[in-house]
Amino acid sequence: MDTALANDNRTLAERVFTRLQDDIVLGVFEPGQKLGEAELAARYGVSRGPLREAIRRLEARKLLERIPHVGTRVAALELRELIEIYRVREALEGLAARWAAEQMGAAEIAGLWELLEQHEQQQDLQEDVAYYQREGDLDFHYRIIQGSHNGTLVDLLLNEIYYRVRRYRYQVSLNLHRPQRALDEHRRIAEAIAARDGELAELLMRRHISRARKYLENHDD
Amino acid sequence: MDTALANDNRTLAERVFTRLQDDIVLGVFEPGQKLGEAELAARYGVSRGPLREAIRRLEARKLLERIPHVGTRVAALELRELIEIYRVREALEGLAARWAAEQMGAAEIAGLWELLEQHEQQQDLQEDVAYYQREGDLDFHYRIIQGSHNGTLVDLLLNEIYYRVRRYRYQVSLNLHRPQRALDEHRRIAEAIAARDGELAELLMRRHISRARKYLENHDD
DNA sequence: CTTGAAAAGATTGTCGACAATAAACAGGCT
DNA sequence: AGCCTGTTTATTGTCGACAATCTTTTCAAG
Numbered sequence: 001m002d003t004a005l006a007n008d009n010r011t012l013a014e015r016v017f018t019r020l021q022d023d024i025v026l027g028v029f030e031p032g033q034k035l036g037e038a039e040l041a042a043r044y045g046v047s048r049g050p051l052r053e054a055i056r057r058l059e060a061r062k063l064l065e066r067i068p069h070v071g072t073r074v075a076a077l078e079l080r081e082l083i084e085i086y087r088v089r090e091a092l093e094g095l096a097a098r099w100a101a102e103q104m105g106a107a108e109i110a111g112l113w114e115l116l117e118q119h120e121q122q123q124d125l126q127e128d129v130a131y132y133q134r135e136g137d138l139d140f141h142y143r144i145i146q147g148s149h150n151g152t153l154v155d156l157l158l159n160e161i162y163y164r165v166r167r168y169r170y171q172v173s174l175n176l177h178r179p180q181r182a183l184d185e186h187r188r189i190a191e192a193i194a195a196r197d198g199e200l201a202e203l204l205m206r207r208h209i210s211r212a213r214k215y216l217e218n219h220d221d
Numbered sequence: 222m223d224t225a226l227a228n229d230n231r232t233l234a235e236r237v238f239t240r241l242q243d244d245i246v247l248g249v250f251e252p253g254q255k256l257g258e259a260e261l262a263a264r265y266g267v268s269r270g271p272l273r274e275a276i277r278r279l280e281a282r283k284l285l286e287r288i289p290h291v292g293t294r295v296a297a298l299e300l301r302e303l304i305e306i307y308r309v310r311e312a313l314e315g316l317a318a319r320w321a322a323e324q325m326g327a328a329e330i331a332g333l334w335e336l337l338e339q340h341e342q343q344q345d346l347q348e349d350v351a352y353y354q355r356e357g358d359l360d361f362h363y364r365i366i367q368g369s370h371n372g373t374l375v376d377l378l379l380n381e382i383y384y385r386v387r388r389y390r391y392q393v394s395l396n397l398h399r400p401q402r403a404l405d406e407h408r409r410i411a412e413a414i415a416a417r418d419g420e421l422a423e424l425l426m427r428r429h430i431s432r433a434r435k436y437l438e439n440h441d442d
Numbered sequence: 443c444t445t446g447a448a449a450a451g452a453t454t455g456t457c458g459a460c461a462a463t464a465a466a467c468a469g470g471c472t
Numbered sequence: 473a474g475c476c477t478g479t480t481t482a483t484t485g486t487c488g489a490c491a492a493t494c495t496t497t498t499c500a501a502g
Contacts, residue, residue: 011289047457053277060281068232069463084373091312152305268487290493
């Protein structure tokens with residue numbers, strides 16, 4: 001097992017970008033933690049050149065914050081910002097659901113059902129409940145976003161919003177406290193999409209995300 | 222006059238990022254044009270290190286496209302993509318207008334009126350009509366977006382969408398062919414915001430952008 | 443003339459060294 | 473002691489050189 005970067009055909013800058021992003025999103029580094037370039041370069045086994053390119057890209061994604069001549073730290077997402085994001089997400093994912101209902105192919109819809117059934121079965125027998133619930137929730141939303149068949153919308157939601165939100169600690173508690181309800185809401189959304197009812201799909205998706213936001217607003221710890 | 226980067230306190234990487242972005246947005250480089258690193262480094266008077274950092278950031282903004290081991294070219298926006306963007310913009314700027322109506326301070330609203338009057342007066346006596354009309358339109362939309370007081374929304378619209386759209390050549394013809402109408406629509410939106418009618422402001426903004434999109438769809442040249 | 447392979451050339455990818463700046467420290471002064 | 477100031481140390485910013493890869497050219501075979 002090599003702690004350095006695996007030997008694939010991508011450039012070092014690409015690989016260190018991916019690994020560093022994963023380490024941030026998966027919580028290997030704490031929000032607000034200072035990340036020295038020498039330290040990171042050693043960790044990933046590269047020189048500072050490609051590392052800095054990766055840092056610049058992650059900075060653009062708001063996963064890292066950078067002060068010239070001072071250094072880089074892991075971006076910390078305030079609850080206030082998270083709620084702001086949810087308000088925007090409500091509109092964007094509502095759109096995604098509407099367009100998904102209009103655009104998704106039969107195969108895509110079948111895949112969505114399959115995913116839902118998996119999650120309902122896993123529901124009981126999973127050990128690390130929090131983790132799998134969160135990932136399951138993400139899977140479902142990913143599918144619908146992709147189903148919108150609008151590249152701009154997919155890019156905004158996945159690259160700009162989801163990477164930031166995934167790393168938020170309160171995200172965990174969110175669906176953990178309303179597991180069955182989230183699944184029910186997912187099922188209804190899937191039904192609307194299968195029925196090609198874009199208007200309803202948008203409404204349900206907006207409500208789904210709005211509920212999550214209100215939950216956040218009432219548990220501002 | 223120095224063709225290289227001015228001597229301010231920002232780092233070279235920051236300055237070359239700004240200049241290169243301007244050169245792309247202002248059309249100094251053609252969409253699709255290949256940009257060699259040596260060429261660019263010479264142009265801006267820096268080495269390839271900071272230049273590559275700037276390129277990575279502009280790539281993240283979708284102003285540049287990059288293929289490993291091959292090179293960088295100016296991103297070309299297809300009409301199809303532009304229309305996709307407008308569909309998303311419709312939702313996002315509709316939101317911005319709604320929140321601006323709810324959040325903008327009295328001073329901000331006064332500034333918006335001032336801006337409108339300026340544009341109406343400039344309307345006739347301007348030489349480079351196309352340019353000033355486009356910039357005027359942008360000014361107005363910028364203000365409203367900022368007025369939403371939602372950092373995420375501002376960031377998505379300005380950094381992810383506006384920089385891409387500004388460089389699109391058909392953008393010019395868009396409002397050029399409907400100058401007075403665009404101004405009227407702007408005025409109505411401003412009125413709704415001043416009246417604190419978020420619902421109406423959103424409706425009018427969506428319609429404003431929707432019209433522009435339909436214009437694009439019917440003039441797909 | 444076309445096709446394909448090999449060689450030459452040009453461009454991108456990566457690295458280590460040095461310069462510039464900020465942070466940490468030490469010593470003297472009030 | 474507390475605080476200012478000069479010095480040392482550590483970190484980031486920039487550069488030029490070399491390696492790796494792709495592109496173009498050359499040239500011979502069919």
